[in-house]
Structure formats: C-alpha cells, structure tokens
Amino acid sequence: MGTYRYIHKDSRLFDEQKQFYEKNGYLLIKNNVDEELMNKVCQRFVDFCNGKVIDINVVTVMKDPSLKDKGVHGEYVINKIQDFLYDDVFWEYACNKAVIDIVEGIIGPNITGAHSMFINKPPNADPGASLHPLHQDLHYFPFRPADKIVASWTALERVDERNGCLYVIPGTHQGPLYKHEYPKGYKNALYHGIQGFDHLPKIYVPMDRGDTVFFHPLILHGSGPNFTKQAYQMGFRKAISCHYADSKDTYFIDVKGTYQENIAKEIEEIASRKGAHLSFVEIWKAKSRLVKGLPGSFQNLESHL
Ligand SMILES: O=C(O)CCC(=O)C(=O)O
Structure with a gap:
C-alpha cells in the first residue's frame, strides 16, 4: 500500500503497522512504556488518593457510582482523574518518547x-x-479533522476479560460519528454510550503492563x-x-445543533460549577498543552483551569 488516509505521509512506522492502523483503526505496541515511568504515575495516583500530595494539578476527579456510598476510600472508590497535562509527574507520560514516537508516526x-x-x-x-459503554471518543471533541487525532492507552496492570479489558470494533474508524446518550443503569458522569451495534463483533485487546494501544477517535470501543x-x-x-491532535492542522467547530450538543452542555455546566465560565471550545483549549513541534489553534488561550 503506497498512500494512507489515516497515517501521516512521513511516518516512520513499519509498513505492517501502518497497514494495520489504516484497516482497523487501532495499533497495539507491546512493552511500550518503561517500568520506572509506570511506577511513578501509579505512585502519584495512589499518593493523591491517600491525600499525600497537595500539589497535584488535575482538573477532574470521579468516583465509581456503585462504591461511593459504601464507606470505601481513596483508590477503592476513585475511578478516574482527568486533565492532568499540567501535573509535572503525569505530564512525563504525555510526552514520553516511546508513546510520542508512535503518535508522530x-x-x-x-x-x-x-x-x-x-x-x-x-x-x-x-x-x-x-x-465503560461502547462509544467513540470524537463525541467529546469540538475539534477536527478526526484523522489527525489519536489516543494512547497504556495498561498499568495485566488487563484481560477478568478485570476490565478494552475492546474495539475494528474498521469502524471509517464510519460516521453516532449519537451518544447515557445508557440505562448506573450513571458514571460523562460516560455516554451508543446503542445498536451488538451485531458487530467486538475484539478484546488483552494487554500486559506497559503495552500501549493507539486508536482513532471514531473507532467504536469500550471496556x-x-x-x-x-x-x-x-x-x-x-x-x-x-x-493527541495535530496542533497545526486542527480547527475547532461549533457543535450546536449536532449530536455533540448534549456533551458540550454537560461539560460547560460542570466547568461553570467550578467557577470556569468557558465555552466547550475554550475548555478544550485551556486544558490542552503543546507536546512538540509547531503550535496552532489550540494554543491561543492561556490555561484558565
Ligand atoms: O479505561 C477504560 O476502561 C476505557 C477507556 C475509554 O474507552 C475511554 O476513556 O475512552
């Protein structure tokens, strides 16, 4: 295959990696992140959960809805910390060479x-x-083009079907963005999902500690x-x-009147309750951070959060 739609033209990935991502919308790299960094970020999380770090710089902390009233604390109930790019320790993951080399590819x-x-x-x-219900990450993003966005997801434990395995529906990165809503049952804040894809086969992606999967923001996935x-x-x-997004070629869109209006409103309301009266687009600009190369449309607002 000579030219690729989903891979940068100067990519140094191996041909089989390019072909796999192009066709499937994800790429698994075994043994990608080193032990020292993984120990550091895990320790930072545990210390935060135990109230031991006061200088942590993260925006959002979430709790498991089935555990939060059960008298358990710390890492026994906190299920996510989000928007950590201005935290010195977590930032080391975001700009880790092993991760960024693939992102750049x-x-x-x-x-x-x-x-x-x-x-x-x-x-x-x-x-x-x-x-985590079936979803597409692009639902959350007011920026495009989708093909210039990619996620990294690194397992910090062995992850398989016993403990919350990530799954994907290969090839769905070639389709549209679907309508997302809260699924029936437990409400995990901001965990919107999509219905009606039970006929498509899910591929589970078991991973060992240190493996990283990279995926396109339109791929249908969950855990x-x-x-x-x-x-x-x-x-x-x-x-x-x-x-990650391509800083230079990214542009922002107004999601009013689109399937993304529901998530935009919810995120703006959450920010507003924290005293940040910003639009959906301003929120995304404020929490982003340039990793390398030329700046672009993300970088014209100083961090407000
Ligand atoms: O970590 C997980 O279980 C799922 C993560 C995921 O799909 C996401 O945050 O988009």
Whole structure:
C-alpha cells in the first residue's frame, strides 16, 4: 500500500503497522512504556488518593457510582482523574518518547496533548458501574479533522476479560460519528454510550503492563467490568491515557445543533460549577498543552483551569 488516509505521509512506522492502523483503526505496541515511568504515575495516583500530595494539578476527579456510598476510600472508590497535562509527574507520560514516537508516526510531528486520564477500576464494583459503554471518543471533541487525532492507552496492570479489558470494533474508524446518550443503569458522569451495534463483533485487546494501544477517535470501543472481588491492596485495573491532535492542522467547530450538543452542555455546566465560565471550545483549549513541534489553534488561550 503506497498512500494512507489515516497515517501521516512521513511516518516512520513499519509498513505492517501502518497497514494495520489504516484497516482497523487501532495499533497495539507491546512493552511500550518503561517500568520506572509506570511506577511513578501509579505512585502519584495512589499518593493523591491517600491525600499525600497537595500539589497535584488535575482538573477532574470521579468516583465509581456503585462504591461511593459504601464507606470505601481513596483508590477503592476513585475511578478516574482527568486533565492532568499540567501535573509535572503525569505530564512525563504525555510526552514520553516511546508513546510520542508512535503518535508522530500516525498524526505527524506537530503534537498537542488534548485530553488526559488516569483510569482506575477498583475491585468490588458492580459490573454495570465498572464497565465503560461502547462509544467513540470524537463525541467529546469540538475539534477536527478526526484523522489527525489519536489516543494512547497504556495498561498499568495485566488487563484481560477478568478485570476490565478494552475492546474495539475494528474498521469502524471509517464510519460516521453516532449519537451518544447515557445508557440505562448506573450513571458514571460523562460516560455516554451508543446503542445498536451488538451485531458487530467486538475484539478484546488483552494487554500486559506497559503495552500501549493507539486508536482513532471514531473507532467504536469500550471496556468490560473489573470482576475482581475483595482484593487487599491489589485488583485495581489501572491505565493511563492521552489524546493527541495535530496542533497545526486542527480547527475547532461549533457543535450546536449536532449530536455533540448534549456533551458540550454537560461539560460547560460542570466547568461553570467550578467557577470556569468557558465555552466547550475554550475548555478544550485551556486544558490542552503543546507536546512538540509547531503550535496552532489550540494554543491561543492561556490555561484558565
Ligand atoms: O479505561 C477504560 O476502561 C476505557 C477507556 C475509554 O474507552 C475511554 O476513556 O475512552
């Protein structure tokens, strides 16, 4: 295959990697992130959960809805911290060379970190609360083009169908953005999902600690529950993730009147409750950070958060 739609023209990825991403919309790199960095980010998360770090710079902290009234604390209930690009320790993951080399091989050399998450699935959660419904990440983003956005997701534990495995529906990055809503059952703040794709085969992506999967923002994906029970200081399914966009060629869109209007309103309301009266677009600009290369349309607003 000579030319690619989903891969940057100067990409140094191997041909088989390019072909796999082009066809399937994701790419698994085994043993991608080193132990030292993984230990550092895990320790930062645990210390934060135990109230030991006061200088942490993250915007959003979420709790598992099935555990939050059960008298458990810290990493036994916190299921996500989000928007960490201005935290010195988590930032090391976002600009880690092993991750960025692959990102560059997909979207090119001008890279902005746009969205960042440390995701924990604590043991003992109800399966309905601990799963992540089928969705497309582009639902959350008021920027385009979709083909110039890519996510990295690094397993910080062995992850398989027992403890919250990521799954994808290969090839769906070639389709449109679908309408997302809250699924029936537990309400995990901002975990919108889509219905009606049960006929398409899910591919589970089991991963060892340090493996990273890179995926296109239109690929249909989700994750299963963490079925682990009654673990003492273990059994947490942890992962760290960042979405990157091509700084130079990204442009912002007005999502009013589109399928994304519901998420825009919800995110603006959450920011407003925290005292940040910003539009959906301004929020995304404020939490983003240039990783390397030329700046672009993300960089014309100083961080307000
Ligand atoms: O970490 C997970 O379980 C799923 C993450 C995911 O799909 C996402 O945040 O878009």
